[in-house]
Amino acid sequence: MTRLGAILTLSLGLLALPGALCAQQREQSSWVVESLAPPGTGHADYDLSTGQWTATNNVVVTYGGAILTANFVTVNTQTGEVTADGRVRIQQGEQIWVSEHVRYNFYTHQMEAEQFRTGQPPIFAEGRGLSGDVTNRLYVATDAMITSDDIAQPLIKIRAKRIKLIPGKKIEANHATLYVGSIPVFYFPFYSRNLTEHAGHFTFLPGYRTSFGPFLLSTYTFYLNDELDGALHLDYREKRGPGVGPDLNYRLGPWGSGTFKYYYTHDADTAADQLGVPIPENRQKVYWSYEANPATNLYAKALVRYESDFAVARDFFDGEYHRDPQPDSFLELNKFWQNFSVDAYVQPQVNHFLQTVERLPDVRLTGYRQQLGASPLYYESESSVGYYEQAFAVDDGTNGPPPGLNYKAARADTYHQVLLPETFFGWLNVTPRVGGRFTYYSDASGPGATTDVQYRGVFNTGAEVSFKASQLWPGVENNLFEVDGLRHIIEPSANYVFIPSPSTAPNQLPQFDYELPSLRLLPIEFPDFNAIDAIDSQNAIRWGLHNKLQTKRDGQVVNLVDWNVYADWRITPSSGQTTFSDVYSDLYFKPRSWLGLESLVRYDTAGHDWRMSYTTLTIKPSNVWSWSVGHYYLRDDLSGSPLALGPGNNVLSSTMFYRLNENWGLRMAHYFNAVSGTMQEQSYSVYRDLRSWTAALSFRVRRNVSGPEDYTVAFTFSLKAFPHYGQGTDSVGAYSLLGG
Numbered sequence: 001m002t003r004l005g006a007i008l009t010l011s012l013g014l015l016a017l018p019g020a021l022c023a024q025q026r027e028q029s030s031w032v033v034e035s036l037a038p039p040g041t042g043h044a045d046y047d048l049s050t051g052q053w054t055a056t057n058n059v060v061v062t063y064g065g066a067i068l069t070a071n072f073v074t075v076n077t078q079t080g081e082v083t084a085d086g087r088v089r090i091q092q093g094e095q096i097w098v099s100e101h102v103r104y105n106f107y108t109h110q111m112e113a114e115q116f117r118t119g120q121p122p123i124f125a126e127g128r129g130l131s132g133d134v135t136n137r138l139y140v141a142t143d144a145m146i147t148s149d150d151i152a153q154p155l156i157k158i159r160a161k162r163i164k165l166i167p168g169k170k171i172e173a174n175h176a177t178l179y180v181g182s183i184p185v186f187y188f189p190f191y192s193r194n195l196t197e198h199a200g201h202f203t204f205l206p207g208y209r210t211s212f213g214p215f216l217l218s219t220y221t222f223y224l225n226d227e228l229d230g231a232l233h234l235d236y237r238e239k240r241g242p243g244v245g246p247d248l249n250y251r252l253g254p255w256g257s258g259t260f261k262y263y264y265t266h267d268a269d270t271a272a273d274q275l276g277v278p279i280p281e282n283r284q285k286v287y288w289s290y291e292a293n294p295a296t297n298l299y300a301k302a303l304v305r306y307e308s309d310f311a312v313a314r315d316f317f318d319g320e321y322h323r324d325p326q327p328d329s330f331l332e333l334n335k336f337w338q339n340f341s342v343d344a345y346v347q348p349q350v351n352h353f354l355q356t357v358e359r360l361p362d363v364r365l366t367g368y369r370q371q372l373g374a375s376p377l378y379y380e381s382e383s384s385v386g387y388y389e390q391a392f393a394v395d396d397g398t399n400g401p402p403p404g405l406n407y408k409a410a411r412a413d414t415y416h417q418v419l420l421p422e423t424f425f426g427w428l429n430v431t432p433r434v435g436g437r438f439t440y441y442s443d444a445s446g447p448g449a450t451t452d453v454q455y456r457g458v459f460n461t462g463a464e465v466s467f468k469a470s471q472l473w474p475g476v477e478n479n480l481f482e483v484d485g486l487r488h489i490i491e492p493s494a495n496y497v498f499i500p501s502p503s504t505a506p507n508q509l510p511q512f513d514y515e516l517p518s519l520r521l522l523p524i525e526f527p528d529f530n531a532i533d534a535i536d537s538q539n540a541i542r543w544g545l546h547n548k549l550q551t552k553r554d555g556q557v558v559n560l561v562d563w564n565v566y567a568d569w570r571i572t573p574s575s576g577q578t579t580f581s582d583v584y585s586d587l588y589f590k591p592r593s594w595l596g597l598e599s600l601v602r603y604d605t606a607g608h609d610w611r612m613s614y615t616t617l618t619i620k621p622s623n624v625w626s627w628s629v630g631h632y633y634l635r636d637d638l639s640g641s642p643l644a645l646g647p648g649n650n651v652l653s654s655t656m657f658y659r660l661n662e663n664w665g666l667r668m669a670h671y672f673n674a675v676s677g678t679m680q681e682q683s684y685s686v687y688r689d690l691r692s693w694t695a696a697l698s699f700r701v702r703r704n705v706s707g708p709e710d711y712t713v714a715f716t717f718s719l720k721a722f723p724h725y726g727q728g729t730d731s732v733g734a735y736s737l738l739g740g
Contacts, residue, residue, distance in 0.1 A: 031077055032062040051077040063106040066092040070102075080107030095120045095167040099130075109137055116141065122148050123171055123195055127163060139165045146173060146193075149691050156180055156693065158191060169195055198223030207698075207714030211269075211315070213238030227251050233263065241268040243316065245285075256292025256300065261285075265316065283312045297336040304329045310353040326354055339370045349391040357512050358408075362386035369419070376420060382527040383414035388512040390448060407446030409510045413439040413532055417460075432463040435526060437535070444510040456504040458535055460526055466493035481560065481591050484552040491546040497524045499538040506534050517643050519602070519612055519634075521566065521584050539572035553593055562588040567605075576641060578606045594621045604635075611635045625658040650674040663689045678703055694718050 033044060037057040044055035053075040055061075061068045061075055061082060071086030082104050090097040090104055090111075099113040110132040117126040127144030144163040147154035160173035171193050178186040194200055205217040215237040223229040230248040237243070245263035264284045286306040293299055305327035307313055313321040329350040335342045343364045349356035367381035389408035417435030424430060437458040444451045473486040506514075514534040515522065523529045524542055549561040568581035582602045589597040595618070602612035613633040620626040630653040637645040652672040659665045665687035673680040683700035695717040702710040 030063070031075070032060075033075065034060040034062075036060060053077070061106075066090065066106055066109075068104060068106075079105070081105045093120075093168065111139065118165070118167075119150060120168055120195065121150070123193060124148070124150055124154075125163060125165065125171065137166065139167070141165070144173070146171065146176075146191075148693070151691065155690060158188070160191070166195075171195060196223075198229065203718060205714055205716050207712065209237075209712040209714075210708060210710045212240055235265075237265075239269050241266050252292075254292075254294060256290055256294070258290035258302075259287065260289075261287040263316070277310070279309050279311055282308065283316075284308045285312055285317070299334045299336075301332045301334075302330070304350060306350050310351075327351065328356070339368050341366045341368070349389075352391075352394045355393040356391045358389040358391050360387050360389070362388070372418075376422075378419045378421060379417070380419070380527070381414070381416045385412040386410070388510075389446075390510070390512060392448070405446070405448040407444050407449035407510060409444040409449070409451070409512075410442040411439065411510075411512065411532075413437065415527055417526065427469070428465070428467050430463060430465050432461075433525075434461045436460070437526070439532065441509055449510045451508060451510055454504050454509055456502050456509065458499065458502045460497065460499045462495070462497040462525065464493065464495045464525075466491060482551070482553055482593060483560065486560075487548075487550045487557075489548040489550070491544075493542075493544040493546070495525060495542040495544075497538055497540055497542075499535070501537040502535060506536055509533050515643060517645050519645070521568070521581065524568065536574060537572070538574070540568050540570045542566060542568050558590065559588065560590060580605045582611055595619055609635060611637070623659070625656070627654070627656045629654045648675075651680065665689075 031053075033053055033055055035044060035055060035057065036059075043057075044053055044059070046053050053073070055075070056072050059070060059073050061073055061084075063080070068082060068084055068088070068090045070084035070088040073082055073084045075082050082102075084102050084104065086100065088097075088099045088102045090102065092109065096119055097111065097113075098117040099115060101114055102116075103112045104110070111130060112132065113130040115126075115128045116130045118124070123146060125141075125144055125146045127141035129142040130139060131141075132139045141163050142161060144161075145157050145159050146163065147157040149155060149157070157179050158173060158176045159179060160176035162174045164172040173188070173191040176188040176191040177184045178188070200220065200222040203219045203221070206215070207217075208214050215235065217233070217235045219231050219233050221229075221231045228248065228250050230246060233243070233245050233247070235243040243263060243265035245261065248260045249257075250260070251257040262284070264282070267279065267281055267283050270279055270281050284306075285308070286304065288302070288304040290302040291300070306329070307327065313325070313327075329348060331346040333344040343366070344361055345359055345364070346361045347356065347359040349358050362384060363386060364382065364384040367379065369378050369380040371377070372379050387408070387410045389406060391406050415435065415437040417433055419431055419433040421429070421431040437456075437460070439456045439458075441451065441454040441456070443453055468489065468491045470487060470489045476486045477484055511533045513530060513532045515531045521542075522531075524538065524540060529535075544564070544566040546565075547561065547563045548559055550557055551560050552558070564586045565583065567583040570577055570579055570581065573579055582604050585599070585601045585603075587597075587599040587601075589599075591597075597618075598614075598616045600612075600614045601610065603609075604611045610633065612635065613631065615632075616628060616630040618626070618628045632649060632651045632653070634645065634648040634650075636648040638647070650673065652674060653670065655667075655669045657665065657667050667683075667685040667687070669681075669683045670679065671681040672678075679701075681700065681702045683698065685696050685698040688695045695715070698712075698714050698716070700710075700712045702712075704710055
């Protein structure tokens with residue numbers, strides 16, 4: 001008898017035992033037997049004639065990556081078979097088996113047990129009568145239980161008369177019943193679960209909405225191979241009818257990747273829309289994207305977004321509609337060099353209910369700012385040629401023919417500019433520039449424009465002046481504002497632009513690229529100003545003042561204050577302009593690492609009114625709770641100008657997250673319309689962590705501009721191993737919790 005107080009290692013390659021030749025043909029491994037018992041309390045015997053170990057008292061056996069622990073073991077090193085009793089635990093890779101009595105073969109991985117428990121996330125199982133298929137590494141058990149909870153008393157489980165398990169790959173169950181706690185809720189004659197990384201799975205979202213009635217949105221997510229995966233949607237809305245469609249994600253290696261989505265529903269409620277516009281019965285939506293990098297510095301992108309009517313996204317895909325209510329479609333090819341790039345862009349009118357400038361195609365050559373030889377001069381350019389059509393929207397939202405006001409023409413445009421950047425006194429940056437543009441327009445065909453062939457020349461000049469100054473106070477400290485040293489950076493700037501009257505006025509040209517209404521101040525210098533067809537005379541200075549106040553937090557430099565103020569002085573105002581533009585202020589203030597204030601405002605210096613204000617205060621002191629409050633104000637602008645912003649708005653918002661404990665959480669969001677004095681929208685979600693599952697019960701009330709209030713309640717749940725929503729999805733897109 002040999003007493004083991006330390007690790008005993010037996011290498012078959014060094015012992016002249018029967019079966020040594022077979023052992024050499026196996027993967028080169030060593031048998032390791034380790035007694036973890038205190039000296040004098042455990043022992044191990046080895047029989048040289050049979051190659052068999054017998055060990056007791058907390059023994060560990062290791063061979064070929066598999067580890068077995070038990071109170072008592074017998075090990076046959078010739079056959080690889082081990083008999084283990086008492087708190088047996090076997091780990092092979094990520095799969096763990098637990099039992100009181102096991103026969104296990106380290107060579108073939110065959111296993112037999114009267115009762116067992118096993119687990120490899122996300123599935124855990126227990127049962128009786130375990131036997132193994134040596135060839136296929138397939139195990140069969142009876143009177144079994146399957147769950148995704150890694151605890152002794154799981155909440156959600158499936159009990160089956162018989163299971164078949166292929167570790168790490170698949171599990172199958174016959175005559176299975178789903179239990180919640182001790183209550184049986186569903187019977188499966190046959191149940192199968194893929195255990196691979198990309199296992200297919202179902203998700204369900206039941207709920208009720210005023211415009212839908214009771215609804216059930218179901219999705220089956222699948223993974224075919226590394227090139228193709230996706231999901232199949234099968235939905236039913238009691239008032240609107242069924243909806244179905246696939247999502248496919250494809251990856252073609254160097255030939256690119258993308259997504260194809262199609263959704264169709266036969267709408268059972270085709271009454272007039274909220275705006276009084278009729279909608280069709282057959283409603284569908286197509287989304288196709290493609291992106292490739294077939295060669296060095298060559299890129300291809302394509303996007304097609306077709307919708308059968310203007311309201312299909314708003315009615316059935318809330319989240320998409322709020323992110324982008326006017327979907328566009330295009331094909332783009334880009335080729336880049338060190339100083340130049342070529343871009344070919346095609347944009348058709350796919351949805352006739354949206355006004356679109358069709359570009360069939362638009363080819364652009366861009367020359368990036370580059371030095372001209374050894375001279376101090378720099379050069380930049382932008383030239384384009386294309387065929388364009390101004391395709392107006394169809395009012396009724398159907399796919400009828402375009403209206404008769406459409407017009408189209410060819411256009412060729414080239415712009416070139418030379419700059420002379422200089423630095424004076426070591427700190428003053430001055431960059432004068434001079435440039436010219438020439439544009440050709442063909443006859444504009446169509447009743448929406450009556451222009452003949454046109455040629456236009458534009459001259460521009462100007463200069464930008466700026467400098468940067470800073471002051472450092474390394475010894476300043478303040479615990480209240482988490483200040484560890486201060487640095488102030490100030491950047492004043494002035495950008496002068498002079499453009500005499502072009503040879504042809506904008507009202508004599510077909511308008512394809514023109515100024516659009518904007519909440520922010522548009523660029524004034526070329527080529528950043530890209531409203532090519534709306535170029536007119538200009539004599540203005542843009543003043544800017546950028547301040548930063550920086551400090552150190554956790555060893556990193558952060559902006560305590562970042563404030564940018566800018567406005568235009570129009571020395572020679574154009575028709576409809578005032579001498580001074582609105583003053584714009586962009587402020588970001590972070591007095592604490594968990595407290596941030598963002599403010600974007602626009603002040604009318606002529607009327608002495610606030611035209612726009614967007615303010616957000618975010619408080620996140622810990623992972624227990626966070627609160628974000630905001631105010632958005634837009635003054636009415638009904639002047640009738642093409643750049644008018646239209647009706648204003650005044651909305652207060654509040655979003656709060658609160659985690660009650662490790663299992664429960666709350667989310668509340670409110671949007672109050674101060675103009676009408678009504679709560680425009682409010683939503684509430686209660687979250688429950690069910691260990692391996694997450695669930696949320698959500699409720700929303702929305703007051704529509706016209707029509708009845710819209711109530712929605714939905715229940716979402718997701719297996720953590722196969723999450724239906726990405727982390728933080730509910731905070732950036734809460735509509736996902738409500739079926740949008």
